[in-house]
Amino acid sequence: QVQLVESGGGLVQAGGSLRLACAASGRTFSSYSMGWFRQGPGKERDFVAAITRSGGNTYYADSVKGRFTISRDNAKSTVYLQMNSLEPEDTAVYYCAANRNVYISRSGGLYDYWGQGTQVTVSS
Numbered sequence: 001q002v003q004l005v006e007s008g009g010g011l012v013q014a015g016g017s018l019r020l021a022c023a024a025s026g027r028t029f030s031s032y033s034m035g036w037f038r039q040g041p042g043k044e045r046d047f048v049a050a051i052t053r054s055g056g057n058t059y060y061a062d063s064v065k066g067r068f069t070i071s072r073d074n075a076k077s078t079v080y081l082q083m084n085s086l087e088p089e090d091t092a093v094y095y096c097a098a099n100r101n102v103y104i105s106r107s108g109g110l111y112d113y114w115g116q117g118t119q120v121t122v123s124s
Contacts, residue, residue, distance in 0.1 A: 002026050002098045002113045009094060009118030012086055016122070020081040022096030022115055029077035030054075033099045036070060036081045037108055038092035038120075047106040048094070049081060059104050063089075086122045093117040 003025040012018055020036070035050040049070035050059045058070050069082040079096055097111035105111070 002029070002032065004096050004098060004113055004115035006094065006096055006115045006118040009120045011121045011123065014087055014122055014124050016086050017082070017084045018086065018120060020083065020094055020096075020118060020120070022079045022081075024077045024079075024098065026077070030074040031100065032113075033102060033104050034070075034072060034079040035097045035099065035105065035108075035111060036079075036094060037097060038090075038094045039117075040089075040092040043092075045095070045108055046092075047108065050104050050106060051079065052104050057104055059106060061106070083120070086120075088122045088124045091120060091122050093119050 006022045008020040033052050036048040037045050039045040047061050051070045055072045067085045072079040095117045096115045098113040099111045102110050
């Protein structure tokens with residue numbers, strides 16, 4: 001079992017940056033591919049970014065490509081989401097998730113463990 005705890009959310013002006021972190025418990029973090037998802041007010045949960053177990057491959061939603069970067073540090077059991085050039089449309093609760101079985105995926109239904117989320121608010 002993996003427990004995930006997100007941090008780094010907050011209020012930022014449009015054009016600004018934030019870095020989210022997701023710390024995982026347990027000693028098998030490198031066995032999981034990881035993803036970031038978000039849910040805006042009144043919206044469904046959407047895929048943001050994913051990364052393979054080794055960190056060698058990444059995958060992004062078109063809406064964040066070129067602005068967001070996902071990375072991981074397996075020694076620290078942590079996955080990061082660097083968010084630059086933030087827009088009001090990026091306002092959402094951001095969740096990290098862990099996947100035991102799939103190489104990399106944008107489908108939330110394939111992820112096995114989820115964090116509690118961290119709020120990101122971008123003001124215009």
